[in-house]
Amino acid sequence: MLAGMAFYTLAAVAVVAALGVVSSRNPVHSVLFLILTFFTAAGLFVLIGAEFLAMLLVVVYVGAVAVLFLFVVMMLDVDFVELRQGFLNYLPLGALIALVLLGQIGLVASAVLQNQAVQLNPDATAQLAATNAEAVGSVLYTRYVLVFQLSGLVLFVAMIGAIVLTLRSRVGVKKQSVSRQVGRRRQDAVGLKDVRPGQGLG
Amino acid sequence: MTSEDLLFSLSWVQPELLLAGFVLLGTLVGALFGARSTRLLNVVATAALFAAGVMALMHRPEAPQDIFAGAMSIDAFGAFAKAVIAFAAAATLLLGAEHFHRLQDQQFEFPLITVTAVLGMFVMVSANDLIALYVGVELQSLAAYVLAAWRRDDARSSEAGLKYFVLGALSSGLLLFGCSYVYGFSGSVQFDTIAAAAVEPGVGLMFGLVMVLAGLAFKMGAAPFHMWTPDVYEGAPTPVAALFAAAPKVAAVVLMARMLYEPFAGMEHEWRQVIAVLAGASMLVGAFAGLVQTNLKRLMAYSSIANMGFVLMALAAGSPEGAQAALIYIAVYLPATIGVFAVMMALRHQGQAIETIGDLAGIGQRHVGFAALLTILFFSLAGIPPLAGFWGKFEAFRASLGAGLVPLAVVGAIAAVVAAGYYLRVLATVWFSPSAPSDVRPSSGVSAVLAVVGAALCFPLLLVFMAGLEHAADAAVRASF
Numbered sequence: 001m002l003a004g005m006a007f008y009t010l011a012a013v014a015v016v017a018a019l020g021v022v023s024s025r026n027p028v029h030s031v032l033f034l035i036l037t038f039f040t041a042a043g044l045f046v047l048i049g050a051e052f053l054a055m056l057l058v059v060v061y062v063g064a065v066a067v068l069f070l071f072v073v074m075m076l077d078v079d080f081v082e083l084r085q086g087f088l089n090y091l092p093l094g095a096l097i098a099l100v101l102l103g104q105i106g107l108v109a110s111a112v113l114q115n116q117a118v119q120l121n122p123d124a125t126a127q128l129a130a131t132n133a134e135a136v137g138s139v140l141y142t143r144y145v146l147v148f149q150l151s152g153l154v155l156f157v158a159m160i161g162a163i164v165l166t167l168r169s170r171v172g173v174k175k176q177s178v179s180r181q182v183g184r185r186r187q188d189a190v191g192l193k194d195v196r197p198g199q200g201l202g
Numbered sequence: 203m204t205s206e207d208l209l210f211s212l213s214w215v216q217p218e219l220l221l222a223g224f225v226l227l228g229t230l231v232g233a234l235f236g237a238r239s240t241r242l243l244n245v246v247a248t249a250a251l252f253a254a255g256v257m258a259l260m261h262r263p264e265a266p267q268d269i270f271a272g273a274m275s276i277d278a279f280g281a282f283a284k285a286v287i288a289f290a291a292a293a294t295l296l297l298g299a300e301h302f303h304r305l306q307d308q309q310f311e312f313p314l315i316t317v318t319a320v321l322g323m324f325v326m327v328s329a330n331d332l333i334a335l336y337v338g339v340e341l342q343s344l345a346a347y348v349l350a351a352w353r354r355d356d357a358r359s360s361e362a363g364l365k366y367f368v369l370g371a372l373s374s375g376l377l378l379f380g381c382s383y384v385y386g387f388s389g390s391v392q393f394d395t396i397a398a399a400a401v402e403p404g405v406g407l408m409f410g411l412v413m414v415l416a417g418l419a420f421k422m423g424a425a426p427f428h429m430w431t432p433d434v435y436e437g438a439p440t441p442v443a444a445l446f447a448a449a450p451k452v453a454a455v456v457l458m459a460r461m462l463y464e465p466f467a468g469m470e471h472e473w474r475q476v477i478a479v480l481a482g483a484s485m486l487v488g489a490f491a492g493l494v495q496t497n498l499k500r501l502m503a504y505s506s507i508a509n510m511g512f513v514l515m516a517l518a519a520g521s522p523e524g525a526q527a528a529l530i531y532i533a534v535y536l537p538a539t540i541g542v543f544a545v546m547m548a549l550r551h552q553g554q555a556i557e558t559i560g561d562l563a564g565i566g567q568r569h570v571g572f573a574a575l576l577t578i579l580f581f582s583l584a585g586i587p588p589l590a591g592f593w594g595k596f597e598a599f600r601a602s603l604g605a606g607l608v609p610l611a612v613v614g615a616i617a618a619v620v621a622a623g624y625y626l627r628v629l630a631t632v633w634f635s636p637s638a639p640s641d642v643r644p645s646s647g648v649s650a651v652l653a654v655v656g657a658a659l660c661f662p663l664l665l666v667f668m669a670g671l672e673h674a675a676d677a678a679v680r681a682s683f
Contacts, residue, residue, distance in 0.1 A: 104409060108386070111406050145208070146270040150325060150337045153222065154344060157318050160229065161348035164311045165363075 007047055014040040027073045035066045052132030211269035214276045217254035217284060221321045224250040225314050232310035240308040244299040247313035248292045251320060255288030272392050275330035283327045283456040290448040290536050291320045293652055297547055298441035300648045319345035323453035332381045332391040339421060342450060343370050350438040362437025369430045373420035380413025396465035403469050411466055415476055422454040424510045425483040435503035440555040443499050444543035447506050448536050455513050455532050459525045462517060470520045477518040478610050484511030485617035492624045497558055498546055505583060508621050509535050515614050516598040519605035527597035534590040538582040541656020545576055548649040551642045559628055564637025569644050573632050575657045580629055582660035584622040589660045
């Protein structure tokens with residue numbers, strides 16, 4: 001009963017917030033709605049017993065991705081009104097795709113109702129006896145070590161790629177050169193002047 | 203997974219370990235020595251790619267070996283494909299090294315990113331579950347997006363990178379969406395468990411299959427998911443376009459073959475229609491849209507679309523002969539394609555690689571050697587009999603006719619004739635157009651050598667090589683399926 005109420009509340013808030021993301025005029029509001037959507041989705045994860053995923057969702061998506069979006073929206077001068085110009089032109093196509101997706105969700109729902117979809121595989125459910133974090137930790141470096149390391153390489157490529165495509169060596173920028181700094185001698189920098197009283201350096 | 207399992211698994215992924223080790227150490231070297239280390243890294247990367255290809259070929263198992271708790275499966279089919287991928291990538295890496303050296307645009311990251319892309323392709327080729335499949339695809343694609351945008355000061359290159367990235371992300375989404383359906387309706391991400399569930403497929407598994415195929419067709423550049431290909435080829439630097447036309451195609455084709463013949467073998471009746479439609483559409487789009495192109499790189503893009511259609515036609519057969527024909531087709535298609543790109547880069551127009559067909563006017567009078575090379579390469583692509591391209595097409599048609607796909611073979615024949623038209627149009631420009639006083643200058647160097655090698659490989663060297671290739675492909679397929 002309580003779980004049911006929590007589910008419907010969270011689900012309703014999630015849908016309304018998701019609509020807010022695409023319909024609000026102010027991009028900052030859109031991002032805030034997005035954060036709300038993530039939070040409610042995290043709540044839904046907790047309800048189905050996936051507390052680790054909920055935690056990740058909050059830490060990664062709310063903590064990092066959404067804040068990054070917010071930075072981009074607030075710092076870059078993107079003309080969002082102009083971006084929306086084509087909205088009506090693409091509406092029919094978008095609506096068609098949305099209908100197809102809706103049909104597929106209906107398909108899954110009907111399959112689940114008819115018990116066509118398979119249950120979770122047994123060794124995964126056995127591991128769920130421990131906490132989520134333990135279950136993930138016990139397979140991350142053993143069973144899934146290959147994909148874990150490969151994911152590391154994917155991130156590595158993303159980093160190198162971002163540097164290659166954006167880093168420019170600009171001319172005329174003053175940079176610290178440690179070797180020049182250390183190699184500088186006293187004669188290069190200090191001169192001793194014998195200043196007579198009352199005459200200055202002239 | 204115990205430590206013995208891990209050591210056993212690692213012993214089968216030595217080529218991958220070599221490439222990953224090169225990337226990590228190379229980054230360190232590059233960070234320390236900057237652009238000065240570019241030449242060294244290019245050489246070492248080429249050597250590493252060659253070594254990885256040879257290692258994969260030498261160290262191939264008799265029976266498929268499942269490693270990493272079933273995430274990967276090493277077999278002869280994959281070993282053959284890995285060798286082809288590694289050699290093709292090494293050739294295009296050499297082209298790229300020369301190209302960027304000429305442009306005075308030396309960046310040590312180029313060999314590193316290229317090798318990472320190859321690593322992703324190796325994982326795609328050996329993937330045995332949906333997670334490894336996705337990670338391999340993503341590793342390869344991410345590196346490819348960066349390579350497409352390499353000339354960041356060039357608006358077309360940036361556009362190519364952005365377009366590739368956005369559409370690639372969409373296709374990855376489709377692929378993942380399909381994978382989640384397959385997982386939901388089969389209960390596992392492992393190919394063998396999916397295969398058991400696919401014997402009696404429900405409608406959910408069908409949807410998943412179609413979505414996964416759409417995602418993979420995008421990565422292959424098969425119609426109707428081909429729209430990114432011409433723009434990306436045109437915008438990307440020429441050696442990068444050569445890379446895109448070669449190695450990733452092999453990986454995508456092998457992955458497609460594996461998906462169709464292993465997890466979804468039980469749904470052959472369902473996927474055959476999808477693959478036949480993709481094949482027919484690709485052949486027709488590639489053939490007819492290629493007719494109106496004036497840019498050589500766009501022409502090669504449509505040529506690759508048409509060729510992917512022929513490969514899919516072979517795969518649609520659904521028999522081991524189909525996989526074998528696809529493998530042979532792709533192996534004979536690569537030297538011709540890389541050769542054409544090498545000629546484009548060897549003939550330079552105002553210091554740049556030539557781009558339009560018009561630049562080739564009168565080459566036949568002034569640079570007979572290059573004209574002859576182009577003739578051999580395009581004849582092979584068109585499938586004119588004594589050359590290797592003919593045997594590739596022959597195998598593809600034989601496989602599809604053997605499976606009773608007569609309408610598809612008819613479409614393929616029409617497309618082959620039309621496509622031969624535009625290859626011959628290029629050659630007509632080369633030999634018969636009045637020699638315009640243009641300043642196209644040939645250069646000797648790596649690209650010229652590679653063009654000669656590519657053309658030489660188009661001759662089925664006294665058919666011995668062909669027989670060897672057929673035997674190798676046959677053994678690879680037999681051991682794997």
